[in-house]
Amino acid sequence: MSPPGIAILGAGIFAKETHIPALATLGEGAAELKAVYSRSEKSAKEVAQEAQELLKTTTPPAVYHDGDQNVNLDALLARSDITAVIVVLPITLQPSIILKVLAAGKHVLSEKPVAPDVAGGLKLIAEYNSVYKPKGLVWRVAENYEVEPAHLAAGKVLKSGKIGKINSYNVRVVNYVGKDSKWYNTPWRTIPDYQGGFLLDGGVHTAAILRVILPSPIVSLSGYASLNQEHLAPHDVINATTRNADGSHGLVELHFGAPVPSRSTLAGNGISVTGSDGWVFLDMVKGKDANGKVYPAVRITTRTVTRDDKGLPTGEKEEVIEERSQGVEVELKSFFAAIAGNNDGFGDPFEALKDVAFIQAGLNSNGSPVDLVKLVQQ
Incomplete structure (x- = not known):
C-alpha cells in the first residue's frame, strides 16, 4: 500500500516544532504531507514553508485557511488524494473538527486530550463507534507519552x-x-x-x-x-x-x-x-548523540534487593536504561500502520478518556x- 496523503490542521507550536520534524524523521515512506490548514493564511503559509524545508520537498504543501472559501477547510477535505488528517487545534475546537473530518471520510489522528471533559468525550466516542468505525475509518488520539x-x-x-x-x-x-x-x-x-x-x-x-x-x-x-x-x-x-x-x-x-x-x-x-x-x-534527562548534540530522553533506574544463598538481603543492584524521547514519531508511525490495517492498540480514544x-x-x-x-x- 502506498503511503497516505495527509494534511495537518493547525499551525501552532506543536505542529511546527514536533509533528513536522517527526514526519521528516520518518521519511517519505510514511506519509506525504499535501496540505496545511489554519484559520489564518499567514500562519498556514509559515508552517507550509517550514514543512518544505524540513521535508526537503520541491514545493510546499498546499495552504488552506478561513479567509477564502475556495481554499477553506471544506475545500481541503474534498480532496480525494488526502486520506488522513492530523488535528492539532485548540482543545475545545477539536471534537467538532474530528467529526467533520470523519464525515468527509478521512482517518483522524487528533492531539490529546480526547475532549475537554468526560461527558463530551463519551459522546464523541459513541458517535465514532456507531457511525464511522463501522465504515473502516481510523480515529486515534495522539498521546505521545503513551508510546514513549x-x-x-x-x-x-x-x-x-x-x-x-x-x-x-x-x-x-x-x-x-x-x-x-x-x-x-x-x-x-x-x-x-x-x-x-x-x-x-x-x-x-x-x-x-x-x-x-x-x-x-x-x-x-x-x-x-x-x-x-x-x-x-x-x-x-x-x-x-x-x-x-x-x-x-x-x-x-x-x-x-x-x-x-x-x-x-x-x-x-x-x-x-x-x-x-x-x-x-523515571525522570527526564538530556542525552547526547555521537556528535555531541543534546536531545530529550527518559531515564529508568531500577534498584533491586540482592540476596545470599539463604535468601537474606545483602545489598542492592542498580540497572539504568535511557531512551531518547520519540513518542510523536512512534505515534505517527503507529497511526499510519493502523490505516494500513495493522492496529497495535495504541491511541485508543477510550483509553485517552481515562486520562481526562x-x-x-x-x-x-x-x-x-x-x-x-x-x-x-x-
Whole structure:
C-alpha cells in the first residue's frame, strides 16, 4: 500500500516544532504531507514553508485557511488524494473538527486530550463507534507519552515482577509557566475556555504514563485543586491520593504554578514505584548523540534487593536504561500502520478518556473519593 496523503490542521507550536520534524524523521515512506490548514493564511503559509524545508520537498504543501472559501477547510477535505488528517487545534475546537473530518471520510489522528471533559468525550466516542468505525475509518488520539519507548520499557519492568509486588508510587511533576512562556502566550491557553487550564492540557500526559507503566489500573482518586499563579486560572495545582485495583496506592502532585524556575528544576520531578523487592524511578534527562548534540530522553533506574544463598538481603543492584524521547514519531508511525490495517492498540480514544477522567476527578474531588471506573461510564 502506498503511503497516505495527509494534511495537518493547525499551525501552532506543536505542529511546527514536533509533528513536522517527526514526519521528516520518518521519511517519505510514511506519509506525504499535501496540505496545511489554519484559520489564518499567514500562519498556514509559515508552517507550509517550514514543512518544505524540513521535508526537503520541491514545493510546499498546499495552504488552506478561513479567509477564502475556495481554499477553506471544506475545500481541503474534498480532496480525494488526502486520506488522513492530523488535528492539532485548540482543545475545545477539536471534537467538532474530528467529526467533520470523519464525515468527509478521512482517518483522524487528533492531539490529546480526547475532549475537554468526560461527558463530551463519551459522546464523541459513541458517535465514532456507531457511525464511522463501522465504515473502516481510523480515529486515534495522539498521546505521545503513551508510546514513549522508555515508558513502555518501564511498564515491562514493573509488570515482570522484577521489584516484587508493587505497594505504592509517588509522582511529582512541577512546572514553571511564566507569562513569557511560549506555551502560555497562545490565546487559547492564556484565557482557557476548558476545565483545568494547563492541568488538563499537560496533566493528561502524566495520567497516560501511569496508565501505561502500572500493572493495575487506577480506580479511585481523592484530591484537592487550587490556583497558585493568577495568570494560570482556573487551576494550576492538583494534589491527590490514588488507589489501584490491586490495592496499591499513590501520591500524585501536578503543579504548573511554580512561583520561580527553581521550584521546578530543584523539585525532584519524576515517578517512583516501590515494590517488595526494589523500586523504579523515571525522570527526564538530556542525552547526547555521537556528535555531541543534546536531545530529550527518559531515564529508568531500577534498584533491586540482592540476596545470599539463604535468601537474606545483602545489598542492592542498580540497572539504568535511557531512551531518547520519540513518542510523536512512534505515534505517527503507529497511526499510519493502523490505516494500513495493522492496529497495535495504541491511541485508543477510550483509553485517552481515562486520562481526562483522572484530571477531572482531581479538579472536582475536593477531598472526596471519585470512582474513576464509574466516571467514564456515565
